[in-house]
Structures are given as structure tokens and as C-alpha cells.
Amino acid sequence: MLERIKNDPLYQDLNWRLALIGIVSSLGAMGFGFDNGWWAGALGLSEFQRKYGSYDEKLGRYALPSEKTSVGTGTGSAGIILGCIIAPIVTSKLGRKKSFLVMSALMMTGVTLEASAVTSYWQLVVGRIIVYSGIGLASNCVPMYLSETSPGRIRGAFLALYSFFNSFGVFMASVVVYLSKNRTDKWQYLIVIICQLFVPVGYLTFYAFLPESPRYLVYKGRFDEAEKVLRLLSNHPERVPQEIQLLKAQVEEQRELHTASTIADCFRGTNLRRTIIAMSVQILQQAQGVSFIQNFIVTFMQQLGFPDALRTNVIVTGCSFAVHIITFVTFDKIGRRRSLSWGSIGMAGTMLGTGIATATGTPPNYTSTVANASAAMLILWYCIYGFSWGPGCWVVAAEVGTGQLRERTLFLASMGSFVTSVPINFVNPYVQRSLGGAVTFIYGGFSVVAIIWVWFMIPETKNRSLEELDEMFQADVKTRQFKHHVCTGLGAHITQLEGDLNAEKSGTKQVEHEEAWVEENQPAQK
Known part of the structure; x- marks a missing residue:
């Protein structure tokens, strides 16, 4: 029973700072x-x-x-x-x-x-x-x-x-x-x-x-502030730099390929x-x-x-x-x-x-x-x-x-x-x-x-x-296929990074993989 509790996401991802700001x-x-x-x-x-x-x-x-x-x-x-x-x-x-x-x-x-x-x-x-x-x-x-x-x-x-x-x-x-x-x-x-x-x-x-919301800071280009906030909120601060890089790449990709900013765009x-x-x-x-x-x-x-x-x-x-x-x-x-x-x-x-x-x-x-x-x-x-x-x-x-x-x-x-x-x-x-x-x-x-x-x-x-x-959503996945759909883009790598609770055991291999993926798929700068 104790082992099941320790493996539960709430136990692994929640901390007192998250609980405080949530309340x-x-x-x-x-x-x-x-x-x-x-x-x-x-x-x-x-x-x-x-x-x-x-x-x-x-x-x-x-x-x-x-x-x-x-x-x-x-x-x-x-x-x-x-x-x-x-x-x-x-x-x-x-x-x-x-x-x-x-x-x-x-x-x-x-x-x-x-x-x-x-x-x-x-x-x-x-x-x-x-x-x-x-x-x-x-x-x-x-x-x-x-x-x-x-x-x-x-x-x-x-x-x-x-x-x-x-x-x-x-x-x-x-x-x-x-x-x-x-x-x-x-x-x-x-x-x-x-x-x-x-x-x-x-x-x-x-x-x-x-x-401040870390994703709001990323959307506004305030990456250093976003990294500081994520380090405070995360139980796995060693993964924060990679998460920031992935979020940054995803924001740039969305702005380049799916620009939207008004009510009409909704x-x-x-x-x-x-x-x-x-x-x-x-x-x-x-x-x-x-x-x-x-x-x-x-x-x-x-x-x-x-x-x-x-x-x-x-x-x-x-x-x-x-x-x-x-x-x-x-x-x-x-x-x-x-x-x-x-x-x-x-x-x-x-x-x-x-x-x-x-x-x-x-x-x-x-x-x-x-x-x-x-x-x-x-x-x-x-x-x-x-x-x-x-x-x-x-x-x-x-x-x-x-x-x-x-x-x-x-x-x-x-x-x-x-x-x-x-x-x-x-x-x-x-x-x-x-x-x-x-x-x-x-x-x-x-x-x-x-x-x-x-x-x-x-x-x-x-x-x-x-x-x-x-x-x-951008791939127009059908409603009842969402549960089993396999993503391969930046979002999937962010999910993988958030859920990899054994990152320390896997050494730098996972980190190097994420950094290489970001560098390879980073949208071209204008």
C-alpha cells in the first residue's frame, strides 16, 4: 500500500508550494x-x-x-x-x-x-x-x-x-x-x-x-523568470532547463505555424x-x-x-x-x-x-x-x-x-x-x-x-x-481516439519529460535526447 502511494502522481508531483498556490x-x-x-x-x-x-x-x-x-x-x-x-x-x-x-x-x-x-x-x-x-x-x-x-x-x-x-x-x-x-x-x-x-x-x-504563471512568462518571452518559477514549483528541478527549452520551441512553433491572437481566431x-x-x-x-x-x-x-x-x-x-x-x-x-x-x-x-x-x-x-x-x-x-x-x-x-x-x-x-x-x-x-x-x-x-x-x-x-x-487538435484527431492517440511532436516530449520520474537513474541519456530533439526541431528564427 505504501509503495502504491509513493508511485501515485499526486505524491510524486505535489509539494507544499503547489498546494499553497492552489489553495x-x-x-x-x-x-x-x-x-x-x-x-x-x-x-x-x-x-x-x-x-x-x-x-x-x-x-x-x-x-x-x-x-x-x-x-x-x-x-x-x-x-x-x-x-x-x-x-x-x-x-x-x-x-x-x-x-x-x-x-x-x-x-x-x-x-x-x-x-x-x-x-x-x-x-x-x-x-x-x-x-x-x-x-x-x-x-x-x-x-x-x-x-x-x-x-x-x-x-x-x-x-x-x-x-x-x-x-x-x-x-x-x-x-x-x-x-x-x-x-x-x-x-x-x-x-x-x-x-x-x-x-x-x-x-x-x-x-x-x-x-506568476510560468507558461504566461514563456508566452511573454520572459524565459529566465519562467525557469525560476518552475524550479520553485517542480519536485524535479534538474529537468526545468529542458522543459523551458521545449516550451520555448513549442511557443515559437505555434506562432510561426498557427498564429492566433484575437477573439475571431477562436x-x-x-x-x-x-x-x-x-x-x-x-x-x-x-x-x-x-x-x-x-x-x-x-x-x-x-x-x-x-x-x-x-x-x-x-x-x-x-x-x-x-x-x-x-x-x-x-x-x-x-x-x-x-x-x-x-x-x-x-x-x-x-x-x-x-x-x-x-x-x-x-x-x-x-x-x-x-x-x-x-x-x-x-x-x-x-x-x-x-x-x-x-x-x-x-x-x-x-x-x-x-x-x-x-x-x-x-x-x-x-x-x-x-x-x-x-x-x-x-x-x-x-x-x-x-x-x-x-x-x-x-x-x-x-x-x-x-x-x-x-x-x-x-x-x-x-x-x-x-x-x-x-x-x-491541430491534427484533427477524432473525439474517441484522443485516449489512444500517440503524439510525436514537442507536446509529447514535454509530457515525457514531466512524467519521467526516474530521470536521475537514467543519467544524462534522457537529457541529451531532449536537447538534441529541441535543436533538430527548433523552428527557424525569422
Whole structure:
């Protein structure tokens, strides 16, 4: 058993520096999850409903009108779109590391507006837009940074950090909201809002420990800086000079043979396929119901007749967070395609099952059996999502873009996700009020679509360097042949160099082979 652990890529390639930058850089994902979670919970807080809502004679209590729920939730997605628009400019001009400072400034400004919105609901909405613009920037920068700093063999585990911390943020928000539910003063929801400051404060505290992305430095021609960063991050520093030479040669080859620098280039040639893949996984993640679960689970449970919907929300988000832990292993072990396919099957079954169960009644007259069965299936849905589409869409989207267009590919992918979430967040309150539990049939139907889409369109990218994926896409390798395709170019040599854990035992033979290959295949200098 001990020998198997020592031979595991996580044991061999991970070190404390990689772990630190993975955790710190993923704080933006936690902020995303926390803001989604606190909003979903705040919609069910009595003080929040009294302050910003109106008295509902039918319910016999204060409640937030559907139009305010719709606008408040939907404008958050609009803020994310704004953040996605500025992301390619910020990440390419300032670099990945400085983007975390911009992110922190936006989030601190937005949280301040939210916390000071004593009576104005619309000030709260503006604050959410600004916070979510920082989150939109994070949704581009964090996966990109993780993919560019992690060794290829553990990239799936590293990218799973984004979804893990997103889930952790949702869970923590649900706990904080639940603990605040019995308060009857203004601090009931202010405590929840102020907790969001943990993210920008965390970035500012650990900023000095974050290196710039080594691949970003290579793309900018700063090779000496890139080598220093790779030496800090690698468990095999003796191989770094050869890796830098291979990365340099690959960048020059791409610029000479596959020049691309604009958004329009994302839709040309083989880049079109990569853009479709990145956007589709993000769109299908939203279409399968994650916005519904994260933003409207509390109101849905109240509609089902649960006496303590906030406690049920803690259980739902807690189970999902716990399941996320296994994604540090699954995506690099069983692969991307299987994780997404199996996830869609399970998510389709649980959403459709909820719709069938609630078809026996009408809101708010569901029986306790129906309510309990629905809650159980939604908990199971969130667990399945946690080890499949939750991290999966970010893993795939961050991997498939070529180095020259990675910022723009992730921008388009994120835009696809959040443009999809906007109509869901605006329309769902009305549809949910009208259809009750039958609203889950819509999301279950999209999971069926996702099963088919993954089978025909999503390639297997595990255990491949980012440069190797460049070669495969440019060679137009068929979707189901990715797993077994043998690469022979620069990407293959980078993968071989990253995975050769016995380099010291093989002496200089391997190093001499790599240097000779680079010299022989180096593109002619202009």
C-alpha cells in the first residue's frame, strides 16, 4: 500500500508550494460559491424579507416579490458577464498574478456597498453586480492559473480545486445563514455579507507567495523568470532547463505555424472545435440545473412545505462539499469523459425523479413523503454534480484552449456559462411558482442532452500536456481516439519529460535526447 502511494502522481508531483498556490488562488471560487450560497439563504431570512419585501396576505408573512427575486439574482449573473469581458484584457496585460489584486478590489468595493445597503434594495443589487464582476474575473483567471502552474499528471486534481472551493463557499454560506436565522435584527444578514471579505483579505495576505504563471512568462518571452518559477514549483528541478527549452520551441512553433491572437481566431480552423468544446461544457453545466440548486433551493424547499428549509439547505450543500473531495483523484484516474457521462446519467435520473414525485401534488400542498423524497433526490443530485460536472466543466474548459488563445477561450466559455445562467435566474422564479416541482423536468431533460453531447464531442484529455493537446487538435484527431492517440511532436516530449520520474537513474541519456530533439526541431528564427 505504501509503495502504491509513493508511485501515485499526486505524491510524486505535489509539494507544499503547489498546494499553497492552489489553495490561495482558488479563493475566488470560494467567493463565488459563498455569494451564491448567501443569496439563496438570504432570500429565506425573515429579516431580509421584512426589510426588502412586502407583507403577503396569502402566506401570512413578509416575502420578497418574484420580480425582486428575479432582478436581484439575475443581475448577479450580469456582473459576472462584465467580469468575463474585462478578464482577457486584465489577464493578458497585467498577468495572472496581478489579476488577483483587481479581483480583490472589485470584491471589497461590492461587499462594502452590500453591507451598507441599510434600506435600499437597489444599492444591494449594485453591490452584487460589482462583487460578481470580480467573480467573473476569477472564473477566467483561476482555472487558467491552475492549469498553467500544475504538472500535467495532476492537472485534473489541481483544476478540481476551483469547484471544490466553490462548493466549500456554498456550504459555508448555508451554515452562516442557518446560524443567523434566529436573529431578528439587521445583523442577521449583515454577518453573512461581511463574511465575503475573507476572500479579498486572503488574496492580499498571501499575494507575496503567489508566483506568476510560468507558461504566461514563456508566452511573454520572459524565459529566465519562467525557469525560476518552475524550479520553485517542480519536485524535479534538474529537468526545468529542458522543459523551458521545449516550451520555448513549442511557443515559437505555434506562432510561426498557427498564429492566433484575437477573439475571431477562436472561431477559425481547428480552434473552432476547441471553442465549441469549452463553451458547451460550461453551458450544459448551467442548463442541467446548478443555478436552480444554488440560488433557489431554499425557496423550493419552502414551496415543498419543509418547516426548516435552511437546515435542509445545509445538508444539501454539505453533502456536495464532502463529495468534492474525491475529485482530486477521479478526474486524473477515470478521466474527463467518463466523469461527465456518468454524472449526466445520475443528474438526469434524480431531476426527472423529483419531477415525477412532485407530480402527485400541487404547491404548497405536497405530502411529507413527496417532500422528503424530493429532498433526498436533490441531495443526491448535488453529490453527483460534485464529482462530475462541478469540477468537470472547469477542467475541460481550462485545458482545451491553445496557449495563444487561452484567455479568450476561457472568456468565451465563461460567457457561455453565465449568459445561460442569466435567463435561468430571471425566469426560474416565475416558472417555479407556476410549475412547482415540475420545473425539474426541464433540467433533467438537459442532462439527457448532455449525455449525448459528451459521447460525440468531448475528448479525453487526461495525462496530456497542454502542448500535446495543441498537437492533437491541430491534427484533427477524432473525439474517441484522443485516449489512444500517440503524439510525436514537442507536446509529447514535454509530457515525457514531466512524467519521467526516474530521470536521475537514467543519467544524462534522457537529457541529451531532449536537447538534441529541441535543436533538430527548433523552428527557424525569422
